[in-house]
Amino acid sequence: MIYDIRQTTSYTYASSVAYADHVLRLTPINRAGQRVHAAALDVEPRADERREGFDFFGNHLTWIALKEPHDSLTIKVAARVAVESPADMAALETPAWEELRQAVAVTSDIDASSPAHFLFPSRMVSLDPEIRDYAEESFSAGRPVLAGGIDLMQRIRADFTYEVGATDAATTSAMAFGLRRGVCQDFAHVMIAGLRGLGLPAAYVSGFLRTVPKPGHPRLEGADAMHAWVMVWCGGEIGWRGLDPTNAIAVGDEHVTLAVGRDYADVSPIDGVVFAAGRHRLAVGVTVAAVGNP
Numbered sequence: 001m002i003y004d005i006r007q008t009t010s011y012t013y014a015s016s017v018a019y020a021d022h023v024l025r026l027t028p029i030n031r032a033g034q035r036v037h038a039a040a041l042d043v044e045p046r047a048d049e050r051r052e053g054f055d056f057f058g059n060h061l062t063w064i065a066l067k068e069p070h071d072s073l074t075i076k077v078a079a080r081v082a083v084e085s086p087a088d089m090a091a092l093e094t095p096a097w098e099e100l101r102q103a104v105a106v107t108s109d110i111d112a113s114s115p116a117h118f119l120f121p122s123r124m125v126s127l128d129p130e131i132r133d134y135a136e137e138s139f140s141a142g143r144p145v146l147a148g149g150i151d152l153m154q155r156i157r158a159d160f161t162y163e164v165g166a167t168d169a170a171t172t173s174a175m176a177f178g179l180r181r182g183v184c185q186d187f188a189h190v191m192i193a194g195l196r197g198l199g200l201p202a203a204y205v206s207g208f209l210r211t212v213p214k215p216g217h218p219r220l221e222g223a224d225a226m227h228a229w230v231m232v233w234c235g236g237e238i239g240w241r242g243l244d245p246t247n248a249i250a251v252g253d254e255h256v257t258l259a260v261g262r263d264y265a266d267v268s269p270i271d272g273v274v275f276a277a278g279r280h281r282l283a284v285g286v287t288v289a290a291v292g293n294p
Helices: 097-105 129-136 145-159 173-179 184-197
Strands: 002-017 019-024 034-044 049-054 060-066 070-083 202-209 227-233 240-244 255-261 270-275 280-292
Touching: 002 202, 002 270, 019 070, 070 255, 097 145, 129 173, 129 184, 145 184, 145 227, 145 240, 173 184, 184 202, 184 227, 202 280, 227 255
Parallel strands: none
Antiparallel strands: 002 070, 002 280, 019 060, 019 270, 034 070, 049 060, 202 227, 202 255, 227 240
16 A cells, blocks of 8 residues: 655744754655655754764664754654555464574574564563563463464553553553553553563554545554554564554554664654753644555
8 A cells, every 4th residue: 555644743842942953763764565655854944954864773863953043843754655465464373482482582683673682671661570471361381472462462452541641752661551551652562561571572663554544444543643563573484573552453554664663762753952941832743645556
């Protein structure tokens, strides 16, 4: 499926910002099953300095510096992206989770996509014993890793309440687990913490959902905003597979990947510093419109 993506992020500041330095992770790139036809990122006011690059995990970065006083900042992204339908999850034969755990524990691969980078605690995901015990209920002896991951995803969707405002961008996996509520970021962090607690690699993905669902399909939770889901390592033959705990579905051609990391801190769409006093107001609008088949 081919999508036209439009995203607008606007900051309005309570007082004039004398100087700002930001790093943006808002430009999609080519990935397995995803091809970018075109992408553009515009900043208003115009940045005094701007450069492009990539981080360790291959995500596209844009660094900007604004050296003149400004009362607002608007970032617009426009992209056309083609997403392929992935393999049917039911047809995938994955190793038993214990076998996979043993294999990744001794891997010597340190490439950016290696499962070794997604085994350990990260800034927003701790290896909490309570979350590990919760996840372990989905992984009976000898169960295929993907089957266990799907079951865990479905249990999180059933046991947690999707509630905007219950958490914020700084909420950790342990905090979200205690609340049993939150948004897509929290659902993903809890699932990642549970999988890593069992010794299974899990990555955090930020991206977008199709705004208007396919005919006869329900509207997905998290459309019209940035979304987050989980990639589970399923062994060398199959690789990474995406699971969306917010909607309890396998990631398909309605998901567009923006960035991949260990948790939200690795893929935050906008980071940086501003020299100003007072609060700011943030508004984000996203539209992902299907325009045809590849």
